[in-house]
Amino acid sequence: MREVSTVATVSTGSTNERDFVVRLGSRASVPDEVRSPWGVPEYVALMAREHGIDEELHRLAYGAARSVRRLDPARLLALITAMARPPSAELNKARLAAASGIPATTISPYIDVVERLGLVRMLPGTRASVAKRAIGRPLLLFDDPAVARHLAGVTAPRLTELEGRSRLAPLLKGVALVELLRQRDASDVEYRLGHLRERNGLEVDVLVELPDDTVYGIEIRTAASFRPHQFRALEALAVRAGSRFRGGIVLNTAPVGFKYRPGMWGLPISALWEWPT
Numbered sequence: 001m002r003e004v005s006t007v008a009t010v011s012t013g014s015t016n017e018r019d020f021v022v023r024l025g026s027r028a029s030v031p032d033e034v035r036s037p038w039g040v041p042e043y044v045a046l047m048a049r050e051h052g053i054d055e056e057l058h059r060l061a062y063g064a065a066r067s068v069r070r071l072d073p074a075r076l077l078a079l080i081t082a083m084a085r086p087p088s089a090e091l092n093k094a095r096l097a098a099a100s101g102i103p104a105t106t107i108s109p110y111i112d113v114v115e116r117l118g119l120v121r122m123l124p125g126t127r128a129s130v131a132k133r134a135i136g137r138p139l140l141l142f143d144d145p146a147v148a149r150h151l152a153g154v155t156a157p158r159l160t161e162l163e164g165r166s167r168l169a170p171l172l173k174g175v176a177l178v179e180l181l182r183q184r185d186a187s188d189v190e191y192r193l194g195h196l197r198e199r200n201g202l203e204v205d206v207l208v209e210l211p212d213d214t215v216y217g218i219e220i221r222t223a224a225s226f227r228p229h230q231f232r233a234l235e236a237l238a239v240r241a242g243s244r245f246r247g248g249i250v251l252n253t254a255p256v257g258f259k260y261r262p263g264m265w266g267l268p269i270s271a272l273w274e275w276p277t
Contacts, residue, residue: 034257036268047145048156084151126194
């Protein structure tokens with residue numbers, strides 16, 4: 001049950017109209033013609049809620065403790081906080097155990113409870129055949145970015161400042177990845193989502209894995225313009241995947257889409273839920 005308020009769906013269109021992956025494969029879509037009114041302040045507004053977060057988390061933790069035998073609500077709250085420091089990080093049970101005071105041998109049931117409460121989603125490590133020696137740990141993503149921001153200990157106004165962009169990056173990444181997971185769950189098209197981090201250093205925020213073994217690569221950035229270095233990991237993925245590479249997309253806070261080269265595009269993050277036709 002998702003009892004904590006989640007980020008509002010911005011679009012009022014149908015599920016198919018909001019399916020970003022389907023739109024990428026549509027010949028009617030022209031990514032470099034996309035325009036967006038969204039900027040950093042608008043994205044930060046998605047995570048600006050302050051009122052009632054601590055009370056909601058307290059209620060959830062103590063409610064779970066009443067229904068799950070031998071669950072310590074104080075430890076559960078400590079674990080939820082540790083999951084947001086930093087947000088959108090890989091699931092590292094040893095680190096979370098140390099930060100929350102839960103023995104490493106008993107932390108798994110606590111993590112399961114947090115997920116069942118609807119507070120976090122897991123983005124698995126990719127299983128795509130193009131990956132080599134990939135790290136399999138999932139990413140922990142907060143369903144509500146306001147909860148992630150609050151627990152990370154950063155104020156919304158701070159995120160809009162230039163020096164606050166390093167704190168904004170993982171939160172904005174979480175917004176984008178959770179939206180992709182929501183759309184995947186409701187999509188009429190079959191595909192998998194997984195993040196890629198390899199032992200040799202190649203990292204891509206998310207791979208969209210199609211049933212025919214082809215992939216899209218997606219990177220999420222806070223910048224308001226597109227630069228070649230933002231496409232570097234996608235270029236490496238394209239070389240690796242060869243004919244199995246469908247395209248690479250950089251999502252950032254720019255107000256307009258961008259064609260970097262054939263098969264490589266930039267798009268506003270808001271195109272995930274608002275892609276004008």
